[in-house]
Amino acid sequence: MNQTGADVAGVSNLNKSFDGETDRTNRPLHTPRARSALTNEVPAALIARLPGGFAQPGGRFRSTRAVAQRFAVSDRTAHRLLGEREPEGRLQRRTAAGSGVPGRRVTLRSVQRVFHPRAKRKGSCGARLLEWVESAFAARGIA
Numbered sequence: 001m002n003q004t005g006a007d008v009a010g011v012s013n014l015n016k017s018f019d020g021e022t023d024r025t026n027r028p029l030h031t032p033r034a035r036s037a038l039t040n041e042v043p044a045a046l047i048a049r050l051p052g053g054f055a056q057p058g059g060r061f062r063s064t065r066a067v068a069q070r071f072a073v074s075d076r077t078a079h080r081l082l083g084e085r086e087p088e089g090r091l092q093r094r095t096a097a098g099s100g101v102p103g104r105r106v107t108l109r110s111v112q113r114v115f116h117p118r119a120k121r122k123g124s125c126g127a128r129l130l131e132w133v134e135s136a137f138a139a140r141g142i143a
Contacts, residue, residue, distance in 0.1 A: 042071045042081050050090060050101060057103025061091055064099075110143045 046067070055061045061082075062070070068078035082099055085091040092100045113133060119126025137143070 038071065039073065039077060039081070042067070042073065042078075043084065045071070046081065046085060047090060055101045056106060057101050058105030059101050061099040061101055111137060 046062075049055055049062075064075055064078045064082060067073075067082060068075045071078070073081075082091060083093065085099075086093050089102060092102050094100070113130070115126060115130050118124060119130050121127055
């Protein structure tokens with residue numbers, strides 16, 4: 001009988017079966033790895049962005065690729081982490097449309113403009129800025 005070095009050392013039989021059996025140390029063959037510290041921190045950072053005004057109800061949320069780049073994780077990990085926020089009700093995901101924040105989009109109807117009194121002086125930079133802002137709001141129907 002001709003045996004290889006791996007057979008002699010008893011290594012050839014380890015992890016041979018993929019049907020849920022255990023190896024010779026009685027560990028399951030397909031044990032998922034524990035999450036890294038970074039992967040545990042990312043969900044908290046994503047959740048923190050929601051109520052902080054970075055993503056408004058009815059608006060879009062960061063893409064999988066943007067999350068992966070921002071937190072230096074793989075695209076697959078970013079996809080999984082975003083997917084885990086959906087059952088919590090924090091995100092809505094649609095195929096080929098990305099992730100969105102649940103809720104109705106808020107439409108502005110009026111805005112309070114606060115400028116320093118010097119901005120009302122004719123010809124000042126503040127006066128030109130105030131005029132531009134007011135005309136932009138008026139064009140969009142915002143009082």
